[in-house]
Amino acid sequence: xxxxxxxxPEPALVKGNHTFGSITxxxxxxxxxxxxxxxxxxxxxxxxxxxxxxxxxxxxxxxxTGIWGITNPVGWGWAIINFVWWVGIGHAGTLIxxxxxxxxxxxxxxxxxxxxxxxxxxxxxxxxFPGIHIGRIWVAYWMFPIPNxxxxxxxxxxxxxxxxxxxxxxFTVSLLFWFVGLVPDFATLRDRVKSKLAAKIYGVLALGWxxxxxxxxxxxxxxxxxxxxxxxxxxxxHTIVSFDFAVSIIPGWHTTIFxxxxxxxxxxxxxxxxMTLMLIARKLYGLKDxxxxxxxxxxxxxxxxxxxxxxFAYIMEFFIAWYSGVTYEKAAxxxxxxxxxxWAYWTMFLCNVISPQFFWSKKMxxxxxxxxxxxxxxxxxxxxxxxxxxxxxxxxxxxxxxWGYYSPTWVDIGTYIGTxxxxxxxxxxxxxxxxxxxxxxxxxxMPQADPHHYDExxx
Amino acid sequence: xxxxxxxxxxxxxxxxxxxxxxxxxAVAGLVLTAIGYFVDHEQFYFSYLAAFSFVASLALxxxxxxxxxxxxxxxxxVSLRRIPETFMVNILWVAIxxxxxxxxxxxxxxxxxxxxxxxxxxxxxxxxxxxVPFYLVRNVFFFAVWSFFAWKMYRNSLELDATxxxxxxxxxxxxxxxxxxxxxxxxxxxxxxxxxxxxxxxFSTMFGVYFFAMxxxxxxxxxxxxxxxxxxxxxxxxxxxxxxxxxxGRLLFGFTVFYAYIAWCQFFxxxxxxxxxxxxxxxxxxxxxxxxxxxxLLIGRFIVPFVVLLNAKSKSNMSLLKGVAIxxxxxxxxxxxxxxxxxxxxxxxxxxxxxxxIAGLGGLFLWLFFRRLxxxxxxxxxxxxxxxxxxxx
Numbered sequence: 001x002x003x004x005x006x007x008x009p010e011p012a013l014v015k016g017n018h019t020f021g022s023i024t025x026x027x028x029x030x031x032x033x034x035x036x037x038x039x040x041x042x043x044x045x046x047x048x049x050x051x052x053x054x055x056x057x058x059x060x061x062x063x064x065t066g067i068w069g070i071t072n073p074v075g076w077g078w079a080i081i082n083f084v085w086w087v088g089i090g091h092a093g094t095l096i097x098x099x100x101x102x103x104x105x106x107x108x109x110x111x112x113x114x115x116x117x118x119x120x121x122x123x124x125x126x127x128x129f130p131g132i133h134i135g136r137i138w139v140a141y142w143m144f145p146i147p148n149x150x151x152x153x154x155x156x157x158x159x160x161x162x163x164x165x166x167x168x169x170x171f172t173v174s175l176l177f178w179f180v181g182l183v184p185d186f187a188t189l190r191d192r193v194k195s196k197l198a199a200k201i202y203g204v205l206a207l208g209w210x211x212x213x214x215x216x217x218x219x220x221x222x223x224x225x226x227x228x229x230x231x232x233x234x235x236x237x238h239t240i241v242s243f244d245f246a247v248s249i250i251p252g253w254h255t256t257i258f259x260x261x262x263x264x265x266x267x268x269x270x271x272x273x274x275m276t277l278m279l280i281a282r283k284l285y286g287l288k289d290x291x292x293x294x295x296x297x298x299x300x301x302x303x304x305x306x307x308x309x310x311x312f313a314y315i316m317e318f319f320i321a322w323y324s325g326v327t328y329e330k331a332a333x334x335x336x337x338x339x340x341x342x343w344a345y346w347t348m349f350l351c352n353v354i355s356p357q358f359f360w361s362k363k364m365x366x367x368x369x370x371x372x373x374x375x376x377x378x379x380x381x382x383x384x385x386x387x388x389x390x391x392x393x394x395x396x397x398x399x400x401x402x403w404g405y406y407s408p409t410w411v412d413i414g415t416y417i418g419t420x421x422x423x424x425x426x427x428x429x430x431x432x433x434x435x436x437x438x439x440x441x442x443x444x445x446m447p448q449a450d451p452h453h454y455d456e457x458x459x
Numbered sequence: 460x461x462x463x464x465x466x467x468x469x470x471x472x473x474x475x476x477x478x479x480x481x482x483x484x485a486v487a488g489l490v491l492t493a494i495g496y497f498v499d500h501e502q503f504y505f506s507y508l509a510a511f512s513f514v515a516s517l518a519l520x521x522x523x524x525x526x527x528x529x530x531x532x533x534x535x536x537v538s539l540r541r542i543p544e545t546f547m548v549n550i551l552w553v554a555i556x557x558x559x560x561x562x563x564x565x566x567x568x569x570x571x572x573x574x575x576x577x578x579x580x581x582x583x584x585x586x587x588x589x590x591v592p593f594y595l596v597r598n599v600f601f602f603a604v605w606s607f608f609a610w611k612m613y614r615n616s617l618e619l620d621a622t623x624x625x626x627x628x629x630x631x632x633x634x635x636x637x638x639x640x641x642x643x644x645x646x647x648x649x650x651x652x653x654x655x656x657x658x659x660x661x662f663s664t665m666f667g668v669y670f671f672a673m674x675x676x677x678x679x680x681x682x683x684x685x686x687x688x689x690x691x692x693x694x695x696x697x698x699x700x701x702x703x704x705x706x707x708g709r710l711l712f713g714f715t716v717f718y719a720y721i722a723w724c725q726f727f728x729x730x731x732x733x734x735x736x737x738x739x740x741x742x743x744x745x746x747x748x749x750x751x752x753x754x755x756l757l758i759g760r761f762i763v764p765f766v767v768l769l770n771a772k773s774k775s776n777m778s779l780l781k782g783v784a785i786x787x788x789x790x791x792x793x794x795x796x797x798x799x800x801x802x803x804x805x806x807x808x809x810x811x812x813x814x815x816x817i818a819g820l821g822g823l824f825l826w827l828f829f830r831r832l833x834x835x836x837x838x839x840x841x842x843x844x845x846x847x848x849x850x851x852x
Binding site for chain 1: 532580581584585588625626628629636640643644647651660662663664665666667668716720721724725728729731732734736843
């Protein structure tokens with residue numbers, strides 16, 4: 001019996017017949033050599049946007065949230081949309097570093113460092129929004145249950161408080177995980193840099209790493225434990241974020257599929273963001289041997305799968321809204337698809353459900369231009385998803401007399417754009433001064449790491 | 460590309476084959492259940508539906524496992540794969556086992572009563588979906604699609620066994636990718652039909668995911684038990700090791716958490732929002748003795764397996780793993796009872812038909828399983844990733 005298909009063996013994870021030494025040089029040289037011109041231009045632009053963010057936050061503190069587009073009943077506007085969007089983006093980093101590690105997915109080593117850095121910076125951007133949306137920013141510490149003489153406590157029944165715990169735990173664990181992974185690579189940089197000051201700084205960060213057997217054993221154990229701790233966080237953080245909406249009885253918000261749907265959406269947008277950043281970085285730094293087209297293909301598959309999960313949730317929501325027979329649910333969903341924000345709903349649907357379907361084709365999955373464009377399209381779609389959820393349900397709520405059309409102000413838009421400045425300032429510093437690929441880990445998955453690699457040539 | 464040396468897979472020996480004992484169990488269970496029909500036909504249908512949901516969930520969970528195995532190109536499970544493959548082909552028989560559910564629709568599903576619909580505005584609203592002809596069309600479609608994918612992928616796997624043609628591995632992925640897409644939607648809508656529409660007023664967007672989560676947890680337990688059964692009787696020529704079974708144990712641990720996450724979120728969001736159209740479903744399961752099962756599920760289906768399997772060593776302890784797997788299957792059955800039965804009895808009222816129905820359907824399901832297992836190799840030894848799945852490197 002003849003089949004038309006042929007067997008496709010697993011591709012090698014690192015291309016270009018590198019040696020261990022050339023891999024170290026490829027990655028570590030980036031921080032040793034002077035920064036390229038584009039880096040200074042990009043860093044300057046990011047700083048300008050960061051400045052814009054800080055100015056607008058100052059304006060907000062001075063003037064109050066009235067400078068935003070929020071109204072009554074749309075009390076949650078761009079701030080929560082941006083918060084959920086940035087937190088969601090962070091999730092891919094944790095999935096790559098923790099879950100793919102537990103599943104022994106060797107290909108994660110090319111992108112995990114990178115994605116973990118993205119997680120941390122994205123969570124910082126996310127935390128800006130609830131931090132500045134509280135009105136009286138000078139009492140932001142009231143978000144924490146700190147014993148005080150006024151007997152003032154946050155509402156422990158509120159998912160918004162759980163968010164404070166969930167996101168701060170998530171940030172802490174992600175940071176620790178990232179740092180633990182960096183220790184052996186900091187030692188590599190310490191041993192390579194010429195500047196005495198740089199060697200000292202990398203030396204402090206490397207915690208006295210010498211690469212001894214005992215150190216590696218402890219390292220592997222702690223890495224495993226942190227991966228185990230981070231895995232439930234992938235689910236828990238966005239679950240709590242979804243609770244912010246789903247515990248209420250607002251039509252369109254209260255639906256039981258929200259927790260896994262939000263998690264899938266978060267991984268979806270996070271992978272798209274990793275893709276965008278990775279395609280730029282590998283081109284600018286010439287890392288195509290490490291971040292290969294096979295990696296692009298694998299990531300596009302995850303984008304396809306999570307995109308379909310999100311599509312599944314959209315369809316379930318719509319079907320059950322009809323099936324429930326609840327007038328308000330039905331009205332909320334018809335309003336989404338055909339009401340004043342229909343343009344946003346269909347933008348979301350097109351970007352999140354239709355656009356990833358291109359990746360059923362192997363040719364598309366491996367096409368760099370298509371991957372790059374779609375990765376941006378997906379993140380536009382995921383922003384609109386949060387917009388649709390937040391705004392459509394609030395702008396047309398139970399009381400028709402208060403119905404209206406929500407529009408952002410220039411401050412809303414400027415603050416959102418400003419967070420990109422914050423994100424890229426950190427990210428460019430990371431690219432400049434830290435090893436952007438886990439040097440020690442990538443060597444373990446190189447074909448050359450196979451003890452029999454050099455045997456084969458001699459038969 | 461072909462396997463370098465095609466080898467013969469180990470086969471089930473006659474002395475280890477439990478088919479004859481299972482056949483006795485199946486016949487005894489089915490005969491008693493049939494007698495039960497004349498004793499209390501309403502109880503018969505409800506007990507039957509719970510048992511049907513149990514066996515269907517194992518076939519569907521296995522279908523998912525085989526498809527995800529191919530999509531992720533995983534190698535570790537190659538030596539175990541024949542077990543879920545054989546389970547998933549049973550979906551053809553599960554389709555036949557569905558016939559009594561169809562015959563009992565009038566008893567099981569309130570929305571089939573024309574007078575009830577006439578008096579109920581909500582049911583009238585749902586009538587375009589919840590009506591007998593459309594229900595039948597949908598379910599015929601679901602079973603046809605599942606049977607198609609299960610049968611094709613099973614045949615391909617045997618073909619690979621027989622010919623050693625590695626190209627079939629690529630072919631399997633071409634079935635698995637669209638298959639899993641269709642699987643997600645069809646299983647969700649099937650679970651709405653079989654179980655959620657028992658209480659036609661109630662709705663939950665999570666229900667399909669909930670049904671999948673518990674099915675998959677139970678499927679992993681079933682695979683552990685069959686693998687241990689074969690290994691302990693020296694059927695697999697040492698190709699299925701404790702490490703392979705421990706890996707399924709690790710997945711069982713992971714999906715225990717996943718099940719708990721899904722089931723708890725569904726409960727919690729409904730509990731917290733506290734609106735009457737949703738809470739009633741849980742309300743019925745929090746009174747009349749069902750509350751013991753509700754709390755029992757929290758403890759038995761999550762806390763117990765979680766605590767026992769948390770330790771890395773416990774997954775390599777085969778007798779412990781066996782105990783956990785039996786327990787998970789038991790509690791999966793209890794959960795089917797807990798989903799189905801409050802619709803019929805407002806108070807917890809276990810019936811002997813519950814036991815005979817699961818003995819009959821479960822026995823039949825396992826008998827069909829072992830009969831098919833005996834006809835093919837027990838391990839896919841000619842799979843391109845078989846070598847990688849073995850521990851010697």
